[in-house]
Structures are given as C-alpha cells and as structure tokens.
Amino acid sequence: MKTKKKPLKIVVAGEGGQGVQAIAEILAEAAYEEGRQALYIPNFGVEQRGGVSIAFLQIGDQPIGAPKFETADIVVALNARAVLRTRQYAGRQTILVYDNLAEVKGEDLPRQAARILSIPALETAKRELHPRVFNVLILGAVIGATGVVTLDNTKKALEKRLGYKFEHDPKLRELNHRALERGVELLGQVIQGGKEQSGELRAHN
Amino acid sequence: MTGLSESTSANRPAARAGSSATIPVPGEKRVFMTGNEVVAWAAIAARADIMYGYPITPQNEVMHYWTRLAPKFGKEFLQTEDELAAGFTTIGGVLAGKKAFTATAGPGNILMQEPASMAEMMRLPVVVVIMQRGGPSTATVIYSQQEVILTTFGGNGEGFRIVYSTSGLQELYDYTIKAFNTAWRYRFPVFVLADGYQAKMREPLTIYDPLARGMELVPPEQYVGRPGMPGVDRPPGHYRNTYNTEEELYEILQGHVQEYERVAPEIMEHESLETEDADLLIIAHGVVGRAAKQAVEQLREEGLKVGCFRPVTLRPLSAGALRDAVSRAKRILVVESAYGQLGKLVRDALCGLVVEMFSLYKPGVGVTPEEVVIRSKELIA
Amino acid sequence: MRVIRIVEAYVGEYASGKSEVAINRALELVRTGKPVTLVDLDLVEPCYTLRPIKKELMAQGIKVLAWETRGTVGFGETGNILRAEIPWALKRPGHIVFDVGYGVGGARTLELVAGIDREPSFQVLAVINTRRPMTGTVADIVEYVRNLAPVHGLINNTHLGDETPADAVQEGARTVSEAGRRLGIPVVATTVVAEVADSIGPVDCEHNPVRVLRRYMPRAFW
Numbered sequence: 001m002k003t004k005k006k007p008l009k010i011v012v013a014g015e016g017g018q019g020v021q022a023i024a025e026i027l028a029e030a031a032y033e034e035g036r037q038a039l040y041i042p043n044f045g046v047e048q049r050g051g052v053s054i055a056f057l058q059i060g061d062q063p064i065g066a067p068k069f070e071t072a073d074i075v076v077a078l079n080a081r082a083v084l085r086t087r088q089y090a091g092r093q094t095i096l097v098y099d100n101l102a103e104v105k106g107e108d109l110p111r112q113a114a115r116i117l118s119i120p121a122l123e124t125a126k127r128e129l130h131p132r133v134f135n136v137l138i139l140g141a142v143i144g145a146t147g148v149v150t151l152d153n154t155k156k157a158l159e160k161r162l163g164y165k166f167e168h169d170p171k172l173r174e175l176n177h178r179a180l181e182r183g184v185e186l187l188g189q190v191i192q193g194g195k196e197q198s199g200e201l202r203a204h205n
Numbered sequence: 206m207t208g209l210s211e212s213t214s215a216n217r218p219a220a221r222a223g224s225s226a227t228i229p230v231p232g233e234k235r236v237f238m239t240g241n242e243v244v245a246w247a248a249i250a251a252r253a254d255i256m257y258g259y260p261i262t263p264q265n266e267v268m269h270y271w272t273r274l275a276p277k278f279g280k281e282f283l284q285t286e287d288e289l290a291a292g293f294t295t296i297g298g299v300l301a302g303k304k305a306f307t308a309t310a311g312p313g314n315i316l317m318q319e320p321a322s323m324a325e326m327m328r329l330p331v332v333v334v335i336m337q338r339g340g341p342s343t344a345t346v347i348y349s350q351q352e353v354i355l356t357t358f359g360g361n362g363e364g365f366r367i368v369y370s371t372s373g374l375q376e377l378y379d380y381t382i383k384a385f386n387t388a389w390r391y392r393f394p395v396f397v398l399a400d401g402y403q404a405k406m407r408e409p410l411t412i413y414d415p416l417a418r419g420m421e422l423v424p425p426e427q428y429v430g431r432p433g434m435p436g437v438d439r440p441p442g443h444y445r446n447t448y449n450t451e452e453e454l455y456e457i458l459q460g461h462v463q464e465y466e467r468v469a470p471e472i473m474e475h476e477s478l479e480t481e482d483a484d485l486l487i488i489a490h491g492v493v494g495r496a497a498k499q500a501v502e503q504l505r506e507e508g509l510k511v512g513c514f515r516p517v518t519l520r521p522l523s524a525g526a527l528r529d530a531v532s533r534a535k536r537i538l539v540v541e542s543a544y545g546q547l548g549k550l551v552r553d554a555l556c557g558l559v560v561e562m563f564s565l566y567k568p569g570v571g572v573t574p575e576e577v578v579i580r581s582k583e584l585i586a
Numbered sequence: 587m588r589v590i591r592i593v594e595a596y597v598g599e600y601a602s603g604k605s606e607v608a609i610n611r612a613l614e615l616v617r618t619g620k621p622v623t624l625v626d627l628d629l630v631e632p633c634y635t636l637r638p639i640k641k642e643l644m645a646q647g648i649k650v651l652a653w654e655t656r657g658t659v660g661f662g663e664t665g666n667i668l669r670a671e672i673p674w675a676l677k678r679p680g681h682i683v684f685d686v687g688y689g690v691g692g693a694r695t696l697e698l699v700a701g702i703d704r705e706p707s708f709q710v711l712a713v714i715n716t717r718r719p720m721t722g723t724v725a726d727i728v729e730y731v732r733n734l735a736p737v738h739g740l741i742n743n744t745h746l747g748d749e750t751p752a753d754a755v756q757e758g759a760r761t762v763s764e765a766g767r768r769l770g771i772p773v774v775a776t777t778v779v780a781e782v783a784d785s786i787g788p789v790d791c792e793h794n795p796v797r798v799l800r801r802y803m804p805r806a807f808w
Contacts (some may be wrong), residue, residue: 045448047449052450054450236717238719239600266600407601
C-alpha cells in the first residue's frame with residue numbers, strides 16, 4: 001500500500017493590514033483550481049488595524065483533517081513580531097522566510113529551523129512596483145520556495161479575487177502578475193546565494 | 206431614585222447623626238420581611254456602596270427598598286436602560302473600587318450573562334442576585350429553579366464563578382452578606398440564586414450588623430484610579446477581556462483554572478440531614494430543600510431510611526461530600542422545580558460512581574413535602 | 587355627628603398587613619347588616635393581594651371589586667388594568683373599604699376614585715407593623731406617615747407572622763401610640779390574631795381597643 005503523502009503546511013504571519021490572509025486565501029484558491037485539497041484558517045485579534053494576523057494553510061491530495069497543526073513546513077513572517085509569534089511552528093525541517101526590513105533580533109529567530117531566509121520583499125515592492133503589492137510578492141516567494149501550485153493557477157486565483165478591479169484598470173493586473181514573478185525570482189536568488197533547498201521540501205512538489 | 210448626576214459627594218447629604226440609620230442595623234433585630242427587602246438590607250449591612258438595577262418581576266422590591274434606604278445610609282443607585290447595562294455598570298462600579306451589585310430574574314438573567322462573562326474573563330468581584338421565575342422566555346413571573354444552568358454556566362466561558370443557592374430568608378440575608386466577602390476575597394463573580402417564592406415570601410428572621418457579630422467584611426480595592434502616576438509611581442492597571450492568539454487565551458484560562466480549583470474547597474458548602482445510613486438519598490437545593498427536609502423528617506418518623514443532601518454552593522459544588530453521601534446510599538432522588546438542571550450538575554459530580562438515579566422534576570412548579578414523601582415511598586419499597 | 591356610612595382606606599408599608607386588616611374590617615361591617623364593598627386598589631403587587639380569595643369573601647356577603655387572579659397574572663411590572671367599577675366604588679350603597687397597595691403612589695392612588703374628596707366620612711388608616719424595619723421606630727413611623735398624608739388614624743398591626751409574642755404587640759402599641767401623639771393622629775386599634783388577643787385583653791397597654799384578626803391572606807399567595 002502506498003503511504004499517503006502528508007499535506008504541505010504553511011504559516012503566514014504579520015500585522016493586520018499587511019495582506020497576510022489574502023496571501024493564504026489566494027493560495028488556497030489556487031490549490032483548488034489545481035484540483036487539490038486545501039484547508040485554511042485565520043487567527044487574528046479584535047483590532048481594526050494592526051495587531052496579530054496569522055494564516056494556517058494546508059495543501060495536499062487527500063482531504064485534510066484538522067485545521068491546526070504543530071509544525072509548519074514553511075513559515076513566512078512579514079515583521080519582527082510575527083517571527084516571534086510563529087516560533088513555535090518552526091521545527092527542524094521548517095523553512096523560515098522573512099522580510100529583510102523587519103528588525104528581527106537574532107535571539108528571536110527559531111534556531112532549530114532547517115533554513116532561515118530573508119528576502120527584500122518590501123524594498124523591492126517599493127522600488128520597482130508599488131508598496132500595495134508587497135503581499136503578492138511574498139505570495140510569489142512562497143510559490144517559488146514550495147512549488148506547491150503553478151504560477152498560472154495562482155494568476156487564475158488572483159483574477160477570481162481581484163478581477164473586478166483589474167477590469168477597471170488593466171495595469172493593476174500587470175502589476176500583480178509582475179509582483180508574483182518577482183517574488184519567485186527573489187526567492188530563487190536568495191537560495192542560490194546560500195545552501196541548497198532542503199530535500200524534504202522538494203518532495204512536496 | 207438617585208441618578209449619578211445628582212449624587213456627587215459634594216451634594217450628597219451626610220447620614221443624619223443620631224438617627225437609627227447611621228449604623229445599618231445596630232446589633233440584632235428579629236423582623237418580619239419579604240425576601241426582596243432582605244436582600245436590600247443585607248447589602249446595606251455588608252456595606253455595599255452602590256446598586257445598579259433594572260426592573261423585572263419578581264425582584265423589583267430589591268431596587269425599591271435599596272432606593273429608599275440609600276439616602277439614609279449615603280449609598281448610591283443607578284437605574285440603567287436594561288440588564289446588559291446593569292451588569293456592565295456593576296463592573297464599572299467594581300473597577301472604581303466600590304462594592305457594587307445588581308439583581309435580576311428570568312429574561313434579565315439571560316441578558317446578564319454577557320456582563321457576567323466579562324466579569325469571569327477579568328475576574329471581577331461583582332455580586333448578582335437572581336430571583337428565578339418560570340422559563341423559558343417570559344413564561345411566568347412567579348417561581349422556578351430553571352435558571353440553574355444559566356446562572357452556573359450561562360456565559361460563553363467555563364463557569365469560573367460562585368453560585369450560592371439559598372433556601373429561605375435567613376440564608377438570603379446571610380449569603381447576600383457573604384457574597385460580597387467571597388467576591389472581593391477570591392475575585393470571581395458571585396451569584397446569590399434565589400427564586401420568586403423567596404422574593405415574595407414573608408418570614409421572620411434575624412437581621413444583624415456583621416461587624417457587631419465579629420465577622421470580617423473584606424474591603425473593596427480600586428482597579429483604576431489608584432494613587433500615583435501609572436507607569437511612573439506604580440505599574441499601570443491593565444485589565445483585558447480580549448486576547449489575540451489562541452495560545453495567549455489558553456495561558457490566561459489555565460491561570461483561572463488553577464486559582465478556581467485551589468480556592469474551591471474553601472468556598473463550597475452543603476447541608477446534610479440523616480445521610481449516614483440512608484438507603485434513599487434525596488438531593489435538592491434552595492426552597493425545594495425545605496420540602497425535602499420536611500419529607501425526610503416525616504419518613505424517618507415512619508421508620509424509613511431516607512436522607513437529604515442540600516448543596517448550598519451550586520458552583521463550586523461540594524462534589525466530594527456528595528459522592529461520599531451517595532456512596533452509602535442505594536438510590537438517589539433528585540428533586541427540583543426544573544427539568545434536570547440540578548440533575549446535570551449532580552450527574553457531572555457523580556461520574557464514575559454506580560448508583561440508581563431517580564427524579565422528581567417539576568419545571569416552574571413548587572414542590573410540596575407531600576409529593577416528595579410519595580415519590581420516596583415509591584422508591585424505597 | 588351621625589355617620590351615614592363608613593368609608594375607609596387602608597394604607598401602609600409593603601407587607602404591613604393592610605389587606606388582612608381591610609378584609610377583617612369588611613367582615614366586621616358586613617355583620618351589621620348593611621351592604622359592604624371591598625375594593626382592591628393594589629396596582630403593583632402581582633401576588634399578595636385579595637384577588638385570589640375574592641370568591642371566598644363574596645360567599646361571606648361582601649361585594650369585592652377586584653379581578654380574579656387569572657385576569658391579571660403575567661403583567662408583572664408592565665402594569666395593571668383598572669377595573670371599570672373601581673373608580674365608581676363610592677356610588678355603591680353601604681360601607682366601602684379600600685385596600686390600597688404599596689406602590690409608589692401610596693395614598694395618592696385614591697385619587698383614582700371619583701368623589702373621594704367629597705365623601706363626608708372618608709378616613710385613611712395607616713397600618714403599622716413595628717417589626718418591619720422601615721417603620722420600626724417612632725421617628726421612622728412619624729416620617730413615614732407624614733409622607734403618606736393625609737392619614738386620619740393609625741392601626742398597630744405589629745406581628746412576626748406565626749411567631750408573634752404578646753409583648754411584641756404591646757411594644758408595638760407603645761411605639762405606634764407615641765408616634766400618634768407626635769403626629770396628632772389617634773391610634774384606632776391594635777389588630778392581633780385570636781390566640782394573642784386572649785393574652786392581651788380588650789385593650790392594649792396604651793388603652794387602644796384590641797380587634798381580633800382572622801388570617802385570610804396566607805391563602806392569597808398567588
């Protein structure tokens with residue numbers, strides 16, 4: 001009997017307003033487009049702006065069981081507080097990706113993680129694109145790191161969610177697509193600059 | 206009735222010197238009162254500072270009497286727009302360091318669960334008096350024991366609260382005073398659970414000044430507005446009822462669990478009658494406990510081995526003592542003016558024991574000693 | 587002055603015993619052979635009124651102006667519908683006895699009765715139980731009665747329910763009588779149950795007449 005492949009476990013975390021939940025929702029939608037199983041839950045506080053925002057996402061081929069999990073395969077943290085809050089989800093096989101502008105203290109990083117990568121996402125968004133697509137860039141990075149869904153299916157999911165805005169202004173579509181691609185590139189650059197990707201993560205593609 | 210705007214300390218008249226009213230109850234006095242009045246007098250005797258209230262039958266006279274007594278003793282009162290506000294203003298009073306209380310019943314008790322949940326989350330010493338009436342919804346204005354689950358576990362939390370169930374006017378007086386002490390000593394919300402019969406009933410009782418009897422009255426403490434600059438002279442008071450992550454909440458609740466379980470043995474109370482050799486153990490609370498006691502007395506006169514266990518605290522329930530009494534009995538009979546609300550608490554406490562459990566459930570209807578006798582005889586045959 | 591008929595209103599503190607005293611007064615008067623009407627003017631209390639015993643009292647020859655209990659149950663604090671015959675009670679022949687509830691209106695509730703201000707022999711009697719803490723001392727009673735004005739007579743109904751000892755009644759008589767002297771209002775009677783009346787005699791320690799009460803109100807709890 002073939003052993004069932006475990007689903008890929010993703011945690012995205014940041015401040016309310018940074019677009020954390022949007023990333024996870026789009027990814028979940030993309031997985032669905034691809035005919036895969038996805039399960040997403042948010043965690044957030046009562047604040048209207050700012051405050052805790054964490055997304056738990058699992059993507060796999062079998063229907064997913066419980067929404068909460070102990071250890072993530074990849075943790076993406078958009079600011080320093082998010083790095084601290086998501087430490088408990090980083091195990092020895094986990095990849096942690098965080099934005100390089102986040103002022104993360106060394107001792108706050110999960111030392112047990114397999115890889116810790118910092119990418120210039122916000123910087124790039126501000127310089128080349130627009131700060132508002134910062135989270136789409138991050139989304140690109142997640143896809144680049146995991147290959148869990150294709151770029152095409154992600155663009156479809158993006159269209160489903162923001163299509164009505166793109167109709168009014170087709171330039172936005174271009175901008176978002178560019179941000180996705182840029183994210184993939186950024187992640188690739190950082191990885192090439194360091195060690196090879198962990199074998200475990202490849203197995204999920 | 207005094208509204209808040211009228212009763213700043215600047216224009217509040219000082220209690221008249223030399224009147225019978227400078228000390229709430231000088232010494233002791235045997236009096237003839239109705240239950241609602243008893244609550245008002247007991248709150249005065251407990252040195253409560255303020256009542257927040259909203260009218261609902263059958264507890265209206267608590268408010269009426271408090272507002273008549275308030276000016277004589279320099280106490281305050283505020284009528285709010287509904288029971289939600291009554292509960293929240295009571296919380297406000299407590300945060301300001303006042304011994305604050307409120308009273309309600311029936312549908313008002315349902316609304317009260319929202320502020321009660323806040324008091325549970327923040328561990329605030331509010332005191333709430335409940336006069337149970339028929340349910341669900343408006344039902345009757347008369348009587349029931351149908352607010353047991355609502356009062357013990359009615360919030361959206363784990364029920365870390367204290368509930369006293371009184372069985373008559375003397376207890377109503379004693380436990381209303383005790384409620385303030387328990388609340389301020391242990392910092393959990395405290396409920397005095399009575400009913401429409403007790404509210405309207407007229408009985409003689411002894412009212413007294415707890416200090417004259419050598420009882421301690423736990424003083425209130427300010428949560429906000431303490432002297433000194435927050436953050437400079439002292440840590441700021443930061444009281445939360447909301448958290449951002451599951452883990453944060455879990456940690457806080459673990460703290461509540463530990464504290465509640467630690468103090469529960471000090472708080473729980475019960476009364477037993479003839480339970481050492483009882484074959485049939487009757488379990489009843491509040492006013493129904495009186496019918497049960499009378500029934501036991503009569504049955505014992507007839508030579509039948511029946512006993513009665515009356516929980517006084519429904520939360521925390523004296524589970525140990527109950528299990529003890531039950532383990533000696535062959536059968537238990539739960540009697541209440543509800544359909545198994547005390548029954549649920551009893552089953553939960555007895556989990557693991559093997560005993561036949563029977564019931565006499567009369568939701569919203571008074572239980573007579575005769576009924577209890579007849580039912581007991583059926584079971585003991 | 588020849589009294590044409592007796593028109594009395596019994597007022598008092600919540601649970602002072604005014605309904606009991608009013609009922610017994612109505613029964614005393616019905617024995618004189620003249621028609622007697624007993625009027626329920628309790629607009630607030632949902633359960634302790636003479637409504638539940640209306641039939642029993644009617645059987646004794648009293649005309650009772652009151653709803654059956656069934657007609658009022660459920661209103662609670664929302665209010666009370668006044669029976670149409672009540673404002674015109676004084677148009678009826680014979681003696682009229684009013685049982686006025688404790689509500690915030692107090693004696694002013696009587697203003698609902700047409701012609702009350704012109705009724706020649708109209709008297710308001712305040713029923714006092716000195717074992718009720720709000721009317722426990724002379725000073726409290728004086729203040730209380732002053733707020734009720736106008737009151738024409740006081741009734742000492744001091745009791746502790748089933749536990750009433752004779753000396754409590756006598757002590758009450760002294761207190762109420764002293765209050766009466768300060769108010770300039772006479773004490774009309776001391777009302778007491780038969781067993782205790784036996785040990786006190788026809789007058790109490792202040793020489794107020796003792797009237798024997800039969801208990802009806804315990805049957806009137808809803």
